[in-house]
Amino acid sequence: MIKIYNTLTRKKEEFTPLEAGKVKMYVCGPTVYNYIHIGNARSTIAFDTIRKYLEYRGFEVNYVSNFTDVDDKIIRTAQEQNMTPKELADQFIEAFKEDTSALQVKPACTHPRVIDHMTDIIEFIKGLIKLEFAYESAGDVYYRTRKFDGYGKLSDQSIDELEVGASNRTGAEQSKKEDPLDFALWKSAKEGEVSWQSPWGAGRPGWHIECSVMATKLLGETIDIHGGGQDLAFPHHENEIAQSEAKTGQKFANYWMHNGYVTVGESGEKMSKSLGNFVTAHDYIKAGHAETVRFALATTQYRRPLPFTEETLNEAATNLQKIKTGHDNLLFRQKDAVTTGEADQQDLALLSKLEEKFIEGMDDDFNVANGMTVVYELIKWMNQYSERETVSQKVSQKAFDLLKDWATIFGFIIEQEAELLDEAIDQLIVERDQARADRNFQRSDEIRDLLKEQGIVLEDTAQGTRWRRD
Template sequence: MLKIYNTLTQKKEPFKPIHPGVVDMYVCGPTVYNYIHVGNARSIIAFDTVRRYFEYLGYHVNYVSNFTDVDDKMIREAHQEHTTVPKLADKYIKVFYQDIDALNVQRATKNPRATHNIPDIINFIKVLVKKGFAYESNGSVYYRVKKFPTYGALAHESLDSLESGASQHVTSKELAQKENPLDFALWKKAKPGEIHWQSPWGPGRPGWHIECSVMATKYLGDTIDIHGGGEDLAFPHHENERAQSEAKTGKPFVHYWMHNGFVTIGKDNEKMSKSLHNFVMVHDLVKHVDPQVIRFLMSTTQYRRPIQYSDDSLKEASSNLNKLRAAYNNLNYRLKGAEPGLDSDVQQKVEQIKDHFKSAMNDDFNVQNGIAEVYKLAKLGNVYVSQSKVTKDTVELLLHELVTLSSIFGIKYQAPKLNDDKIKALIQKRADARKHRNFKLSDQIRDDLKAKGIILEDTPQGTRFRRE
């Protein structure tokens, strides 16, 4: 049985979906004012891996991840780039898709944008005001935290300690507008010249927290199975989402709260973030590092653990990925010319590996133990194809399971492509084999090349080749 660590209860709990065979999952997406960095990519990849495992188990996953396309950062960046907030968002959403495609991240079922859901946001806030959970103050609307009795449960902090901490970070001007320093903005009054929408409280724009509550409940329902994001979002963002949503609907908002660990960098293991200016942009990194290596590094570390990003960690990921690629190539190479039949001993070992793989992944997506089973499968394949005779069904079984299990980690395999020098070397090897009347080797080289799309043509002037 699959168990998930729930941040709210701080324990692993058996996964029981709301709707049998379906997983409704919401993951906080980026604020699209710049490129995503490796730290952002960690969360994206972690939850894509979770999603892929659910699909491997046979679930249909409704995966929603938002774009925050209006906030203070968007407004500042648009001003600096001499453009509008919508145009800035369009620019970076396009690049976001390019970057996640490079990392082999599956597209979300839906990527809603905050600015495309303004009427729903306003209506949501109206309900909170009517119920007494929110109040208008000088053109802005704030959530009344003290009215929500379990506020702080996700952060595992008391209301008093949170209130004390908040008071140190709120300006006197903000405090004058709020009933409590912890109260947070649902609707922000627009400053002169800022992008805004009309509302019952005057021109303004939504606060950051409200958009996720609105889009999660709009597209997935009042109660959802899983809500994910980086561990820095647990408080205040997810705490505020929970308070807003449950105040409006009167129902539990999320059954399983999942939070991934940070990416750290440097000798002091600092959290990678734009605010610390220690980030590496994915858009730049994929230009000189194989995106599959980046993906492999991120997807083979259990999602709650931190990842140390460095040249050494990338080299280790590359080395381990190449071991799997080599096994895939070895199996492909022996597929042609394999005899009919299935090796029952190998089949039994494959089933054992699959069982151990599922046991690992069912333990809160323990990908480290999961990928260890994939390595075992690769080793089994390498040992099998080293035999003088192999059977086609056995090789196909090994290939299928290697590809299937690897795909959960986002690994894609491609049959090796031969360059002209390698082809010429094989043609010479074939010519030498024919000279020594080793026609079996000669025919094998010809057939292997044909399987790779290379056609040999023997002419009086020598052997030529062409690609199909």
């Protein structure tokens, strides 16, 4: 029984989808004007891990994650780089796809773009105006926040508290509003900006409206799970609820999920582009650390803050190597594994218990720390089992299947046997074993050094010499 911490109710709830066996899931995606930083990657990876676990548990997940390709930052950056906003967005959408592929993120079922849903956005806003939840003012359109009963319920704020914060706002936009709390659904175009024609004149949508439109159009008026970063709960997700529920008269999302911040420095400051303290996932991927970054981000419980330090990455790299070594130790024994074994049933039962324990841990709000504890138990068992005088093909395959499934969820790569047992390397190992038997230690050391230069580490075990890629 999966339980999810619902930000809306501030408690864990049993997960019951709208339709048995199926999940409608919307996750806010990036604003595409730069490479994603580690904080962005954390959200992408957290919800990818959650989605994959749901699929592991047998659900069919319709996973939608948008690209915000109309935004002040995009317009400003495009002007600075002498590009059109669409050219800039196209460039960084491709960069996002390449980087997330390297991070073992499964593509969304649909990646909608704002520019492809402009007609839908205009029609949605027209509907809100008709219902008197929105009004036009000098080419802009604003949402009447006070008219929506329950505004602030997601972020646990009262309308009075919000009013105090809004009362000090100034500027031309504020003078157009009926109330300082109202927010923009449509913005009139400034000279030289990209724009679209609407009943209120040339302009472009406000940020919040896009997700309401794309989520309800692609997934329906009510969805199962809506996710995003903790910083989106207010005002973005709060405004999505107000817009969507005012328009449809239905509950927008049954479960709201928010991942914690990535923090940097001793003060634990939130990583963000606006603070200038970010590092891009792209830089780590180029440096060859994609798998380590994925592992570090995927194996921290999604709601917890995640300190991103060299220590974090070093610990992730060490744990990854332990997993792969345990897998390779058992894989090495397959050349002499037997088809049957007296202890098969006992070992298979133990592996089944581990699987049950993994599910129990992960069912508790996707607690990856508990899940990884079971992964390490499996690796410890693999190491011990590989030292037995006799190993069973059936038992080994069960262990490999479990690890492969769990590796898919967490996004690390387990080498296949065909890739591991390279013929040329095996021949050199045979030559080295013979040299050692002949006490020709000079040749034995030469082969070890030659393989080391190619990133191959040799390990002498009771069952013979095995190797792994460093």
